[in-house]
Amino acid sequence: MRNESGFTLIEITVSLVLVGMMAAIAGMGIVTGTKGYLLAKENSHMAQKAQLAMARIQRELMELTGIAAGQADPAIIIYDNTSGRHAIARDGTSIKMFDLALTAVILPGMDQGDILVDNVHNFSLDYFHIQYNDFIPCKNNVHYKRL
Secondary structure: OOOOOOOOHHHHHHHHHHHHHHHHHHHHHHHHHHHHHHHHHHHHHHHHHHHHHHHHHHHHHHOEEEEEEEEOOOOEEEEEEOOEEEEEEEEOOEEEEEEEOOOOOOOOOHHHOEEEEOOOOOOOOOOOOOOHHHEEEOHHHOEEEOO
């Protein structure tokens, strides 16, 4: 009788095919996990930039003393606060902040502003202009400007 030890060629081939399939599945899992990590990192970075921009805009508008001019498209608002006249505007996909001369009612040029945040596709600022002697009393103590 022959003492047969070892593996046949078919056994080796089948085991190599199985190991290859397991490696491919594991590799796809690693690639998917890496893509998920990079996407989460990018989203976190964008959210942080947006939060910083909103905090800066909020700080600027908390000291607001008046609105000098505004327009809807592109979104531009020129305002006065305790440190002078400033503007916030959307330039393409960027939100920019401008320091202006005290009598300015238009922007000098979009290339002169400081970028607060980029990759913005929609931006609007809404405000109510109220003069205190033009109030009309309404329900629930809500007042509107007389037109």
